[in-house]
Amino acid sequence: MGEAHRLPDLSGPILRVSGLKRFFDVSRPLLNRLLEGQPRQLLKAVNGVDFEIGEGETFALVGESGCGKSTVANLAAGLYAPSAGKIEFEGVDIATLSRRQMSPYRRHLAMIFQDPYASLNPRWRVQRIVGEPIRAFGLLSDRRAIARRTAELLQQVGLSPADGEKYPHEFSGGQRQRISIARALASQPRFIICDEPTSALDVSVQAQILNLMKGLQRRLGLSYLFISHDLAVVRHMADHIGVMYLGRLCEKGPADAIFSHPRHPYTRMLLDTIPDIEMTGRRRIPVSGEIPNPIDPPMGCAFHPRCPLANQRCRRERPELAPLSGGALAACHASLAGASWQPDAPPE
Amino acid sequence: MPGPLLQIAHLRIAFDTRRGNLVAVDDVSFDVHRGEVFGIVGESGAGKSLTGQAVIGLLEPPGRITAGRIRLEGRRIDNLPYARMRRLRGKQIGMIFQDPLTSLNPLYTIGRQLTETILTHRNMSHAQAREHAVRILSDVGIPAAEKRMEHYPHQFSGGMRQRVVIALALCVNPKLVIADEPTTALDVSIQAQIIALLKQLCEKHATAVVLITHDMGVIAEICDRVAVMYAGRIVELGTVRQVVKHARHPYASGLMGAIPSLRHRQERLNQIEGSMPRLAEIPAGCAFHPRCPEAFAKCRRRRPHLIEIQGAQVACWLYGEKA
Ligand SMILES: Nc1ncnc2c1ncn2[C@@H]1O[C@H](COP(=O)(O)OP(=O)(O)O)[C@@H](O)[C@H]1O
Ligand SMILES: Nc1ncnc2c1ncn2[C@@H]1O[C@H](COP(=O)(O)OP(=O)(O)O)[C@@H](O)[C@H]1O
Ligand code: SF4
Ligand SMILES: [Mg+2]
Ligand SMILES: [Mg+2]
Numbered sequence: 001m002g003e004a005h006r007l008p009d010l011s012g013p014i015l016r017v018s019g020l021k022r023f024f025d026v027s028r029p030l031l032n033r034l035l036e037g038q039p040r041q042l043l044k045a046v047n048g049v050d051f052e053i054g055e056g057e058t059f060a061l062v063g064e065s066g067c068g069k070s071t072v073a074n075l076a077a078g079l080y081a082p083s084a085g086k087i088e089f090e091g092v093d094i095a096t097l098s099r100r101q102m103s104p105y106r107r108h109l110a111m112i113f114q115d116p117y118a119s120l121n122p123r124w125r126v127q128r129i130v131g132e133p134i135r136a137f138g139l140l141s142d143r144r145a146i147a148r149r150t151a152e153l154l155q156q157v158g159l160s161p162a163d164g165e166k167y168p169h170e171f172s173g174g175q176r177q178r179i180s181i182a183r184a185l186a187s188q189p190r191f192i193i194c195d196e197p198t199s200a201l202d203v204s205v206q207a208q209i210l211n212l213m214k215g216l217q218r219r220l221g222l223s224y225l226f227i228s229h230d231l232a233v234v235r236h237m238a239d240h241i242g243v244m245y246l247g248r249l250c251e252k253g254p255a256d257a258i259f260s261h262p263r264h265p266y267t268r269m270l271l272d273t274i275p276d277i278e279m280t281g282r283r284r285i286p287v288s289g290e291i292p293n294p295i296d297p298p299m300g301c302a303f304h305p306r307c308p309l310a311n312q313r314c315r316r317e318r319p320e321l322a323p324l325s326g327g328a329l330a331a332c333h334a335s336l337a338g339a340s341w342q343p344d345a346p347p348e
Numbered sequence: 349m350p351g352p353l354l355q356i357a358h359l360r361i362a363f364d365t366r367r368g369n370l371v372a373v374d375d376v377s378f379d380v381h382r383g384e385v386f387g388i389v390g391e392s393g394a395g396k397s398l399t400g401q402a403v404i405g406l407l408e409p410p411g412r413i414t415a416g417r418i419r420l421e422g423r424r425i426d427n428l429p430y431a432r433m434r435r436l437r438g439k440q441i442g443m444i445f446q447d448p449l450t451s452l453n454p455l456y457t458i459g460r461q462l463t464e465t466i467l468t469h470r471n472m473s474h475a476q477a478r479e480h481a482v483r484i485l486s487d488v489g490i491p492a493a494e495k496r497m498e499h500y501p502h503q504f505s506g507g508m509r510q511r512v513v514i515a516l517a518l519c520v521n522p523k524l525v526i527a528d529e530p531t532t533a534l535d536v537s538i539q540a541q542i543i544a545l546l547k548q549l550c551e552k553h554a555t556a557v558v559l560i561t562h563d564m565g566v567i568a569e570i571c572d573r574v575a576v577m578y579a580g581r582i583v584e585l586g587t588v589r590q591v592v593k594h595a596r597h598p599y600a601s602g603l604m605g606a607i608p609s610l611r612h613r614q615e616r617l618n619q620i621e622g623s624m625p626r627l628a629e630i631p632a633g634c635a636f637h638p639r640c641p642e643a644f645a646k647c648r649r650r651r652p653h654l655i656e657i658q659g660a661q662v663a664c665w666l667y668g669e670k671a
Contacts, residue, residue, distance in 0.1 A: 174623060175623075207617035207618060210608070211619055229535070229536070231610060232609060256613075259610070273536055276609075277567075277609075290507055
């Protein structure tokens, strides 16, 4: 137990996640199972994920809906308990901490969600929303000091101190996301988990929020776990990237390496299928098929039914993440064997 | 030489509300040619969906057309009685919406929905209609189409449902399809499949498409020409290349710069300050002037109209007489 009170390790990564799993029991009620002779069903939303986030860095998780990104976010925030694995914040495994032991860490760890409206109490004035973490963590007690700090936070995110008097519904979507960023910053966190923070916003507003987040990161030395399904947004924000498919990382590495030389066929497919405004005029090869049911994922490599490179081995044996040249890791039998695949080659 | 398939001239759509008459679409004009894929792009609230709804006669009250004309093959369709508009909508104009469930009846098998649509609008026997339905289902990439005819909408995934809706929109060979954010609810890999499908089918049948989306990437991918809307007005209209690569209007070019690129990493995205005005607060003069880095005196006073510059159309005083 003394573990928890160990001094934080400031030399390593700010967050290290290893062997992380989270299963959901999605069985029908027991009686139905008995009557219909159905087994228990586990949905392996996150099924063995490892990554590290360095101080001041942005690590992005990208993948299509249902691949487990939000579950990882909730695990990292301590909102869900893992089914297995470790979540080390500055060297301390927060998954083993009690609520009370967790509280000193919680302050350093904030979260921003996709839907800013749902996460802001509609009956509170903005100043109360933004000031709440300051009170909850006992950072300041004097009312005037809290008001001063709240005004400063609002300015920091591009709102005016006078906006503190208003209620969330009086703001546009982008301004509401600024409010949730101000609230996230209130406890002076070192690490912010951002789950699709701009997915509900229009592009011009998204640009404002992404610029704001980058600026804050630079000024305050923040680390981000940044989750998005939008690869261009991820490209803009991330230093390192993990590509998720059905609860696992299929590729991981420096953003530049992954965008210039994607290795896993799923990453290549994602990059190849996105419509982009550069108008390269290339013919795309839309990959056939849809994401399989996560309750009953394919054997071997989960991507094999949709993969143009799949061979016998892929159907039997699950590939593990293995290092490739260029500093990235991919979990793919064919990529490791050096198989080539030219997404830009003309069809026919 | 026949004229354009669809002509929209000076369209205005307004709402009568307690706070007075709100103009949501104002002086919108464009033509769509046979077989063309015409894009309407803009941020939410720009008036894109209302424009599409006006064309298919599905504006919901209190919204109504208060000025302008809409013509299909030269004939006015903005003032047709309900029953005639309904027939036209099935036969000549197909529709695809963001949520496929709005176009599908949850209580009927998709086979029945397709067959009935075909029987209503085409001169076929029941057996022929059914056969045609199966063919079009497999054309839109639904495996085991024969068997899937017996299934209900909820038995399909989101991507497959949107394919069914495309089949439903195209099964009577319409001349025009209005597709409002058809891929917005789908994952990227599925989105790519649906875009490719729509493009291929419309090419094959020479069907024109008005594609409404907030996603410039989708526009760049499949459109021939595009109109950029802002606060109920078209601010720029041209070929996709003209608009994407050489946008002239400060809003259009600002928007292009705000989109993160997949190819290179910028330190900062271009930022347009502020946000689109609410309907009750659309500024006088150029609606974009409070956010425009180039605005000058005239922009605050007088509204710019679309003028032609090297084949594109732009509504901005930078390109007109400055005084
Ligand atoms: N509380 C839950 N109970 C059961 N299944 C869940 C729960 N939360 C998520 N899931 C399932 O876990 C998978 C991953 O979900 P999620 O992490 O939300 O994915 P993403 O954020 O990548 O879209 C999905 O199949 C989802 O349906
Ligand atoms: N029934 C309605 N009553 C009042 N305003 C409406 C109604 N429907 C749409 N609007 C307004 O009209 C404007 C344009 O809407 P819409 O065409 O749906 O925009 P877009 O599709 O470009 O996002 C928006 O400001 C919207 O709020
Ligand atoms: S008319 Fe004036 S305010 Fe409007 S976009 Fe052009 S320069 Fe800017
Ligand atoms: Mg999610
Ligand atoms: Mg719309």
